Amino acid sequence: MEIPDIYGKFDRIGCLTFATVDNGIPQTRIAHLFAFDHEGLYFRTMITKPFYEQLKKTGKVSVCGMFPETSVSHDEQGMPRFKPGYTIRATGDVREISFGVLKEKAASNEMFMLGVKDTEKYPAMTTFCLFRAWGEVYDFDYEMEQRPHKLQRTGFCFGDMRIPFRGVRITDACTGCGKCLERCSFKAIYKDGQRYVIDHGRCDVCGDCYKICPVGAVEIVIEEIQS
Ligand code: SF4
Ligand code: SF4
Incomplete structure (x- = not known):
């Protein structure tokens, strides 16, 4: 924009x-x-x-x-x-x-x-x-x-500002159980091959996936400057 x-x-x-x-x-x-x-x-x-x-x-x-x-x-x-x-x-x-x-x-x-x-x-x-x-x-x-x-x-x-990323992300610890996808009412999680991925454009950072993941594979990112 x-x-x-x-x-x-x-x-x-x-x-x-x-x-x-x-x-x-x-x-x-x-x-x-x-x-x-x-x-x-x-x-x-x-x-x-x-x-x-x-x-x-x-x-x-x-x-x-x-x-x-x-x-x-x-x-x-x-x-x-x-x-x-x-x-x-x-x-x-x-x-x-x-x-x-x-x-x-x-x-x-x-x-x-x-x-x-x-x-x-x-x-x-x-x-x-x-x-x-x-x-x-x-x-x-x-x-x-x-x-x-x-x-x-x-x-x-x-200006010369960049957009920081703040939200949640699925890490390599994911075992592919699919519980987060089922739970996400924002339809923000999808499968890319065997990987589960969050579409950050749709994610509300509601935390449901973070709470439901049985292996702690969803991490909270406080702030990360994107390239
Ligand atoms: S709930 Fe956790 S382990 Fe299961 S698919 Fe989602 S991120 Fe992976
Ligand atoms: S934080 Fe909420 S909206 Fe975002 S992917 Fe997880 S369950 Fe879906």
Whole structure:
């Protein structure tokens, strides 16, 4: 996925959760992205807000949102139900953009004009660019109304960031008993010859295979940078 597609997914949602860290304590607020270009994704805040202070101090942000519905309904058994949709998140590095640079961008890209007008109206406003990030689109259809599996996860990155792998993996200790394949309700496990393999695009990292494997052949990977 390229920056315009990533922006499009966020823009459809509108109001997003922006997370920062303040002296080791996580903090969130609702804001939105207002523009993109080849350098990254853009959002605004005021220099008087704690959000600004945290962005300047850490240079980091994490953004996420959900489409099309954020409410949860329940079935007769009280189990949660979600309308098919997607969540998207991106985590990475930010830099502040001067008003001069914002005006230069607005001269050739109408999208940035909103930022210029808003900053003229509210002089304490400033713009940040998320210029280096990795993230994921988590497309869900838990009741399998529109396709035969629940999940489709698509990773993305831009800047010189790479996508880390975090999840579960079947190791060479696998004896081929097939219990995990039978158990996986996400249809994320398949057989490749004699080997059992996890399709990470479909895997929810729910842990069922990890718990059911009789020989401990499913390993948890905390983080591994992919090439
Ligand atoms: S349950 Fe364990 S041993 Fe059996 S197929 Fe799955 S990974 Fe292999
Ligand atoms: S963690 Fe859950 S979703 Fe992923 S392969 Fe194992 S059982 Fe399937």
